[in-house]
Amino acid sequence: MKNYDIARILHEIAIYEGMKGEKFKPRAYEKAALYIGSLNDDLGTIYKNGGVKALMELPGIGRNIAEKLVELIQTGELAYYEELKKEIPVDITILSSIEGMGPKKVKVLYEKLGITNIEELEKSIREKRVRDLQGFGEKSEKKILNGIEFFKKSHGGRFILGLVLNTFEDILHQLKSLDTVKNVQLAGSARRMKQSIGDADFLAASYKPDKVMDFFTSMPEVAHIHTKGTTKSTVRLKSGINCDLRIVPEESFGAALQYFTGSKQHNVVLRTMALHKGYKLNEYGLYDKRNRQIAGRTEESIYLKLGLPLIPPELREDKGEIEAARDGRLPKLVGYDDLKGDLQIHTDWTDGNNAIIEMAQAAKKAGLEYIAITDHSRTLEIARGLNKEKLKEQEKEIKKVNDTMKHNEGITILSGVEVNILKDGSLDLDNNILKEFDIVGAAVHSYFSLSKEEQTKRLVSAMYNTNIDILFHPTCRVIQKRQPLDVDFDKILDVSKETNTILEVDSSPERLDLQDEYIQHAVENKCKLIIDSDAHDKSHFHFLKFGISQARRGWAEKKDVINTLPLEKFLKSLK
DNA sequence: GCCGTTTTCGGCCCGACTGTTTTCAGTCG
Structure with missing residues (x-):
């Protein structure tokens, strides 16, 4: 039984307990469900290695739930749950x-x-x-x-952030232009840069909330008004996304921003911390015993009064960031302006839309100093993969463009390829061809459902090839469409370190591969990362923002991401 | 049901909005 299935059952029990009128059990089960649902390690394995005791050491899991977990792991069923279902047999x-x-x-x-x-x-x-x-x-x-x-x-429905963020930026822009609005920002999971979001939370400071709410609920993109009040309104856009707008006075803006950015779990911990200090924290501010506001105008003031430095939104998931902040151990996250290169780019030689020179110019505009052209190799027929003759031809073209660009526009173009990893782990280009490129990325594009052993062996075998610099989109997941490859990820990390094979964070909004949790494991294991756009069009360089945010959510620092290095140092750090 | 810098017992985040009420329960974030 997978973590996902166990989490679902705990979630359903939480609802059943709610039906019974229980006040706190639902929260306990829900908390356990959330934790297990986001857990990377297999619960069954944890139990196998450490028994019931190991389960009870997990946050939010005590004796009672641990015993239920054991029953689920051992039998695949849970008597308590079956009873509840029998009592109220609904599609809960x-x-x-x-x-x-x-x-x-x-x-x-x-x-x-x-x-x-x-x-x-x-x-x-x-x-x-x-x-x-x-x-x-x-x-x-x-x-x-x-x-x-x-x-x-x-x-x-959840929506893929990278595909909807510009809609929100439009709305933000409209709200900003109102003279009744003092300050406005996007909060919620979009501000935390989660890969996908359920809704969008806007926050504004205004002393004339009625006017702002009137505007918000009558925007042309609004399809339906769920609720409309003076401090909170919810609408559904024509695209199907629900959007909240909250309005607070200016002196509460920071507190509200903090609160509505979440996550929920992160906030619960902060509020509890406030209570311990004799304070009360709500979306209007931090208040002392006499109910005087002691912080709230800025987010930073809230954290400061709680004895913490400002925690970047991407980290606010109650996954150790509060403890790290308290102990001065917060990572110095890789910044949104730190990238100097982009090492996975496609052109009209295969499945891209633009010529080499157009991609180079767009990259330069995006602030990059070097890029690699990495079109697909021959077996990827769907993308018109290049054979060795075509690749030679392309290399000449790259050299030609590079010579002019390097001097005139200050961007260097490296020659590269995205070589296909075949079913048995071999590559579809010979080593004597691969060694000619400045940089080589290898990627899986087929046989996504091999057994864990076969799949792991396949990737490992490619990583041992001395010509392979990067493993492109390592887990091959596509958000809401394809599960990550079933591989022994710890083994992949070990081999990545041993062979100096860089793991990619592919920034394509539907991929974001590696994803945050895997990135965090890679960082903990001191593996090298690279953040690429996987651009297939000259407009795709803004994808990098989403790859960077994923890396930040995975606690990656600048030093972990090697395309933050200038070109010479970057090239030296390759295999 | 979980948990411990007030606590192994007695707390558990807190406010807004809606609809159905006639002061509040349910839901949401």
Whole structure:
């Protein structure tokens, strides 16, 4: 049983406990579910190695939940959960994920109308049977119906940040231009630069919130107004994304920004810290015993009064950053302006849209000093992969462009290739060809579901090749589409270090591969990283921002990312 | 059900909005 399945069961138990009216059990189960869902190491393995004791050492897991975990790991089932399900046999995850539906409403609907799933719920509403229930009315029927429609369209939808961020920047821009708005910023998971987000949280400072709310709810991109108040409104955009706008007075802006940036877990810890110091922390500020605001205008002031330095948003996940901040151990994260090179770029020689020179000019504009052209090798037919004759020809072209660019525009173009790793770990270009390139990246593009042993052996074998400098998009995951390769990642890290093979952070918004958690493991193991755009178009260099943010979320420092080095030093650090 | 710089017992983050109420429960973040 995978962590994911265990997390789902704990999540469902949390909802069941909520139905029973339990106040704190839901939170305990939910916390455990969240932790296990985000855990990289296999829970079964942890149990095998350390027994029940090891499970109980995990945060949020005590004797009771640990014993349930053991039952799940050993038998794949949990009697307690089965009992709950028998008592109220409903499609609980889906029903409670509908906007406006929580444990209590799901329970009433089952007990009074026998509703167990989304179809039955929709039918009952259409028959106007829900409005007569205690606590429901015509408006709640409409609201739930709306939620069902949204659910069907977005199937529980999260949006890939890199594909929607510019929409938010537009809205931000519009809000900024209002003279009733003093300050405005994007908060929430978008500010923490999570790979995907459920909604967008805007925060503004204003003394005329009514006017700002009127504007916000009547923007042309708004499809539906969920709620509208003087400090908080929620709308759904035509693209299906929900957006919140919160408005606070200027002296509370920092506190509100801190609070609405989250994460929830990070905030719970901060609030508890405040309590221990005799303070109260809410979105309006940090208050002492006499209810006087002692911080809140800036985010930094809040952290400072709690005895902490400002923690970068990308780290705020309650994954050790608060302890690190307290002990002065916060990493000096790689910065958004630190990259000097980009070592995975495609051109119209294969599946890219632009010529070599166009890509070089765009890279220069993006502030880079060197790039590598790395088109696909021959077996990748879908991308019109290059054979050795074509590659020779391209190399000549690169030299030609490079000679003019280097002197006239101050950017160096390296010759490279994205060589395909075949099923058995061999490469589709000979070593005597590979050794001619300035830089070689190897990547998997097929056979994604080999056994863990085979897949690990395949990657390791490529990394032992002395011509391979970089492992491109190492896990091959595509967000919401393809799971990461099943590999022994610890082994990959060991071999990366042993062979000096660099691990790539591919910045393409749908890839972000390596992803944050894997990056953190790589950093802990002192492996070298590189952040590339994987640009297929001259407009793609802004992808780098998303790769950098992923690296920051993985606690990577400048020294861990070798394309922050100037060209000469960078070249010397290769195999 | 979890947890410990007040605590092995008794706390557990806290405020906004909505809809159905007639002062509040449920939901959300």
